[in-house]
Amino acid sequence: MFRTTLRNVTAHKGRLLMTMLAVLLGVAFLSATLVFTDTFAEAYRKSSEQSFAYVDVAIRPGRAPEGGPPGARPALTQDLLHDVARLPEARTVIGSVTGFTAIAGKDGALAGQGWSTRGANYYPGPGGADPRYAVARGRAPQNAGEIMLDARSAERTGYQVGDTVRLSVDGPVLKEKLVGVFTTDDGEVAAGGTLTLFDTATAQRLFAEPGIFSEITAKASPGASQVALRAAVEKVLPEGAVTFTGDSLARDQAVRVEGTINDLRSTLLVFAGIALFVGVFLIANTFTMLTAQRTRELALLRAIGASRRQITRSVLVEALLIGAVAGCAGMVAGIGVAACLRGLIGSFGSGGQVLPDGPLVVSPAAVVVSLAVGVLVTMAAAWPPARRAGRIPPVAAMSAVHAPATSRSLVVRNTVGAILAAAGAATVLAGTGMDFDEGQYVIGLGASTLLTGVFVLTPLLSRPFIAAVTPLLRRMGAPGKLARENALRNPRRTAATASALTIGLAVITGLTVIATSSREATDARATATLSADYVVRMGNYDDLSVQVEDAIKATDRVTGGVTAVSPLREVPARVAGSNMFLTGVDAGVIGDLLRPEFTRGSLSGLGTGGALVDAGTAAEHGWTTGTALPVTFPDGGHGRVTISGVYQDTDLLHGLVIDTHLLDPHLRTRTAGSVLVKTAHGPSRAAKDAIIDALGDSPAILVQSKQDVSTSIAHSITVMLNLLYGLLAMAVIVAVLGVVNTLVMSVVERSAEIGMLRAIGLDRGGVRRMVRLESLVISLFGATLGAGLGVFFGWAGVRLLAADTPAYRLILPWGQIALVLALATVIGVVAAVWPARNAARLDMLTAIQSG
Numbered sequence: 001m002f003r004t005t006l007r008n009v010t011a012h013k014g015r016l017l018m019t020m021l022a023v024l025l026g027v028a029f030l031s032a033t034l035v036f037t038d039t040f041a042e043a044y045r046k047s048s049e050q051s052f053a054y055v056d057v058a059i060r061p062g063r064a065p066e067g068g069p070p071g072a073r074p075a076l077t078q079d080l081l082h083d084v085a086r087l088p089e090a091r092t093v094i095g096s097v098t099g100f101t102a103i104a105g106k107d108g109a110l111a112g113q114g115w116s117t118r119g120a121n122y123y124p125g126p127g128g129a130d131p132r133y134a135v136a137r138g139r140a141p142q143n144a145g146e147i148m149l150d151a152r153s154a155e156r157t158g159y160q161v162g163d164t165v166r167l168s169v170d171g172p173v174l175k176e177k178l179v180g181v182f183t184t185d186d187g188e189v190a191a192g193g194t195l196t197l198f199d200t201a202t203a204q205r206l207f208a209e210p211g212i213f214s215e216i217t218a219k220a221s222p223g224a225s226q227v228a229l230r231a232a233v234e235k236v237l238p239e240g241a242v243t244f245t246g247d248s249l250a251r252d253q254a255v256r257v258e259g260t261i262n263d264l265r266s267t268l269l270v271f272a273g274i275a276l277f278v279g280v281f282l283i284a285n286t287f288t289m290l291t292a293q294r295t296r297e298l299a300l301l302r303a304i305g306a307s308r309r310q311i312t313r314s315v316l317v318e319a320l321l322i323g324a325v326a327g328c329a330g331m332v333a334g335i336g337v338a339a340c341l342r343g344l345i346g347s348f349g350s351g352g353q354v355l356p357d358g359p360l361v362v363s364p365a366a367v368v369v370s371l372a373v374g375v376l377v378t379m380a381a382a383w384p385p386a387r388r389a390g391r392i393p394p395v396a397a398m399s400a401v402h403a404p405a406t407s408r409s410l411v412v413r414n415t416v417g418a419i420l421a422a423a424g425a426a427t428v429l430a431g432t433g434m435d436f437d438e439g440q441y442v443i444g445l446g447a448s449t450l451l452t453g454v455f456v457l458t459p460l461l462s463r464p465f466i467a468a469v470t471p472l473l474r475r476m477g478a479p480g481k482l483a484r485e486n487a488l489r490n491p492r493r494t495a496a497t498a499s500a501l502t503i504g505l506a507v508i509t510g511l512t513v514i515a516t517s518s519r520e521a522t523d524a525r526a527t528a529t530l531s532a533d534y535v536v537r538m539g540n541y542d543d544l545s546v547q548v549e550d551a552i553k554a555t556d557r558v559t560g561g562v563t564a565v566s567p568l569r570e571v572p573a574r575v576a577g578s579n580m581f582l583t584g585v586d587a588g589v590i591g592d593l594l595r596p597e598f599t600r601g602s603l604s605g606l607g608t609g610g611a612l613v614d615a616g617t618a619a620e621h622g623w624t625t626g627t628a629l630p631v632t633f634p635d636g637g638h639g640r641v642t643i644s645g646v647y648q649d650t651d652l653l654h655g656l657v658i659d660t661h662l663l664d665p666h667l668r669t670r671t672a673g674s675v676l677v678k679t680a681h682g683p684s685r686a687a688k689d690a691i692i693d694a695l696g697d698s699p700a701i702l703v704q705s706k707q708d709v710s711t712s713i714a715h716s717i718t719v720m721l722n723l724l725y726g727l728l729a730m731a732v733i734v735a736v737l738g739v740v741n742t743l744v745m746s747v748v749e750r751s752a753e754i755g756m757l758r759a760i761g762l763d764r765g766g767v768r769r770m771v772r773l774e775s776l777v778i779s780l781f782g783a784t785l786g787a788g789l790g791v792f793f794g795w796a797g798v799r800l801l802a803a804d805t806p807a808y809r810l811i812l813p814w815g816q817i818a819l820v821l822a823l824a825t826v827i828g829v830v831a832a833v834w835p836a837r838n839a840a841r842l843d844m845l846t847a848i849q850s851g
Helices: 002-011 013-051 077-085 151-157 200-207 226-234 246-293 295-303 308-345 362-388 392-397 407-431 438-473 478-489 490-528 548-561 615-621 660-666 685-694 708-749 751-759 764-804 814-830 832-839 842-849
Strands: 055-061 090-096 098-100 117-121 134-137 146-148 164-168 173-183 192-199 213-222 242-245 534-538 562-575 578-585 597-601 610-612 630-634 637-647 656-658 674-679 701-705
Touching: 013 308, 013 362, 013 708, 055 226, 055 246, 077 090, 077 213, 090 226, 098 200, 117 200, 117 407, 146 151, 146 164, 151 173, 151 192, 173 392, 173 708, 192 200, 200 674, 200 685, 213 226, 213 490, 226 242, 242 246, 246 362, 295 308, 295 392, 308 362, 407 438, 407 764, 438 478, 438 764, 478 490, 478 764, 490 637, 490 708, 490 764, 490 814, 534 685, 548 562, 548 674, 548 685, 562 660, 578 660, 615 637, 656 660, 685 701, 685 832, 701 708, 708 764, 708 814, 708 832, 751 764, 751 842, 764 814, 764 832, 814 832
Parallel strands: 117 192, 146 173, 578 656, 610 637
Antiparallel strands: 055 213, 055 242, 090 213, 098 117, 134 173, 146 192, 164 173, 534 674, 534 701, 562 578, 562 630, 562 674, 597 637, 610 656, 630 637
């Protein structure tokens, strides 16, 4: 039997090629995911370990002491650093200050990867060197106006020692002299970010306060453990400061990295699973058709003594061989894809590498899982056809007639399918009424159940669809009528082939509906109440210096264009005993810049000791218009405000809002999350350029009109959607292979029939049209079913999101849905090219004799 199995595999290798390719693609996706994420995790893990090589104990500010001013944190002073340095357990002590620092390249564009563009201080130890940073060229910064740049960023930007570098920390442009270049094993720098070093005094002035550090780290003396050093350090700490050992910091960072990697791995594995799931339909369809075409052969084996188990095992061994070969090839292909993906990532962004250096990691687990999945998926898909093959009676060798499915089996199938579909739809509907954390899993379970039920029902559903397109097929003449009959002849085969396409297109349509609705909702939250012409903010959404406000206000003297400017300050405060953030605005002009949607009250009382509060906060605390609230400001000062309006919160305005004239006297440093600007003649290129010029063309600042904000939101969602489409493309490709495979084997199965049609007058062109139309019917059936399910899933997702964000409403992207159906048409035409060509080239006499 084993020799017979081997002969069958080699005899049908052409027919099995598409099946092997489907398994190969699914396993390649899986293998690439495992290898790439393992490589990504290992590279960042090593970078994290290296980053803490000089740290045995780290001291950081903790929470504000009880009863202190809101937002206040313990200060890490120079005196504390000296106290730690005098401990006998401490060998080396370093004071660190860090913050956002945007570097402009020579072309004026932001260098680095946005959030990873950081600045820090160079802290020379007793020997005059900072052990964290090795000077490669030049020297370390010693005075204000001097910086040192990491070697990777210097190479990317082309800066040399002695050049003047334009940079920004909180908005205003600084022009600093590059006095040195250093090397570092910092993970964020290795990932494509930039690191700029200042002297300690300058860094403290830019990122904290004079004499204050954001972190103090200590290296233990020989013979002292991290635990002993930590115990000694804690004896000299101010109230509220906290300590961490270097080992715990490295572990915590590794856990965070692993969590990020697991999220990435889970996302990619979902799409790999979709591709493999689609492949199951192709594999099952292929073995079903092969079994049907070999009925006489299998029956003859039964007649000469082969048992049912032997027949079943022979089919499963075929699947095992196919799965093993395709799994090995897919694993190798996946390793290649992971290597290419790792290299391609290096070309993103500013031309810098965004993955730390390190070898490609091919773990034994990735190899075993890839091979096991390839084999098990193939064998699982081949199991039902294998069982049916074992049940073929020996008498079937005397006849070419294949017994159709009994009416009882069809009734059972349709009943099970209807129950599953109804249960799945009910579960999805139930999930839409839950909160997001629970509802997303309930909807996912319901969607899976509904898809399974629809797959079971597809033979039943295919008949009304084919009936609906029958008038169009009849207009195609005899080829159209024959295509209809071929699709109806074996509805299970038609349904299984279409189901593979349904999965990919259902997910694509559902994601498109959710993304389109999300884009509209996000845009509404960001811009619906905005009447300002421009929103000015930091590129990393950090706080802007007050100098930015002043510079924008001064532009009206230069251009005569700016008519209203208001900051949006956010500061911590204690309101009626609860910690929350206050938003400060210029009450005199905010009405020209924002149009909040009020449920009660208005803007009128804001400038006379009044306050606005968003509806959610008001409901949570039971506040309404006229409620007087005691306020403790960041400096510990006290005041009282009265609610004069309740509004619907947006991305720009939320929480408790008061006038800056009331807030600013209590701030040591005035900053703003963003600045709203109104111009005399509305948004224009000239007005925007005037604001940008007034800010010194800062690389850290974004000046966005309402349209710019909408465009950036649309772009970010489109990028995400395109990425998901790219991942789903694998499933669609496998589905196309399924259509091709079904048609190729159908042509082989119907060779005698096609030969007879040719003999009675159907020309080669008619045969090609017949196969193409059959492919088109299958593809459109799968696409229509997928689009319908996708719209339902999209509606459920939007309904779930709307529970937390009322701005969400269902937006049906009719253009994209039409594109999905057009894609199905293209798939049907392309998939039929090879089968139609083979059918048209059949020799009439040979084909008739094969029957």
